[in-house]
Amino acid sequence: MEKNNEVGATIAQKYTANVGRRNVLKMTATGIAALGVGAVATGPAAARTRLTLTEKWDKTFPKSDKVDHKKVTFKNRYGITLAGDLYQPKGSTGKLAALAVGGPFGAVKEQSSGLYAQTMAERGFLTLAFDPSYTGESSGEPRNVTSPDISTEDFSAAVDYLGQLPIVDRERIGAIGICGWGGFVLNAAAADKRIKAVMASTMYDISRVSARGYNDSVTLEQRTKTLEQLSRQRWQDAENGKPAYQPPYNKDLPDSAPQFMVDYHDYYMTPRGYHPRAVNSGNAWTQTNPLSFMNAPILSYIREISPRPVLFVHGEKAHSRYFSETAYAAAAEPKELMIIPGASHVDLYDQMDKIPFDKLTAFFKQHLA
Structure with a gap:
């Protein structure tokens, strides 16, 4: 643990010193974490006044011949229209168990999320992978x-x-969250009692x-400095009538x-996982995006x-x-923590030999029976 804390305390300092970024990235580990925690990158995407869905198959994974796929839209409680991909097992009949799938952050x-959704549809579930509000x-x-509330919503x-x-059988709906959306899915499940089983990956x-x-390495002084900078950035954004965006760093x-960070780059900025609409693939969150996360813990009610x-x-x-280890300790039974030998964080994004789909299938078939 001492070694982990030392690594956590120096990661941002070493990285920031070499990149020489302005403002928030010059601050502390908080700055780098807040940028998207590996989900960093770019300038603003083009403004949109209406939803335009791409009909071509532009996924980072091959299309399965075992499922039917279609684009769908739906609204959240705040009136934002979300775009999704619905995957249905070919030839399925009757009421199906369903899974909502989100993530990673950015x-x-x-x-x-689409890879997880399509694979679980091959295994008999109706699945929905979706783009979060304000993205994709x-x-x-x-x-x-984004914000913790909107992501949970x-x-x-x-x-x-x-x-x-x-x-869909309404009493047999589960959810999968990947990376940052693993935290949001736990927060959602704590409040939304319709989610009957939940899985958080990496x-x-x-x-x-x-x-x-x-590794909780940021001091109160460092946190205060970051909040001071982000607070003042709000005035600049208000004066300009639009938000400033963080510079991309997955590119260089x-x-x-x-x-x-090398692992993130190898996924988001290479043919393996690059997608032009992803925040992480050479784009960026707004500079003030971290503000809503910095004083809004999302796992306070995980036991519920x-x-x-x-x-x-x-x-x-x-x-x-x-x-995951901390969240697992805080959660109440029934719960399970599965550690994949030799796997890194990003391995569980797309490595089919590392993602335990047999375990996921058994888990949801048991609890959404």
């Missing part, structure tokens, strides 16, 4: 901004949509890492970048998921492993 449905093909202005909105489909607690840095990694079951899956070698 990704789009054409990446990891979903609506919302300005672009590339988007999961419940997906449950709203699934529960209205005539082929989980990040975005609120915790934004507020405290990696320094030689001294920590391994987990019980008596519904929770499954945590994390890589043995993931820098983020402590998030």
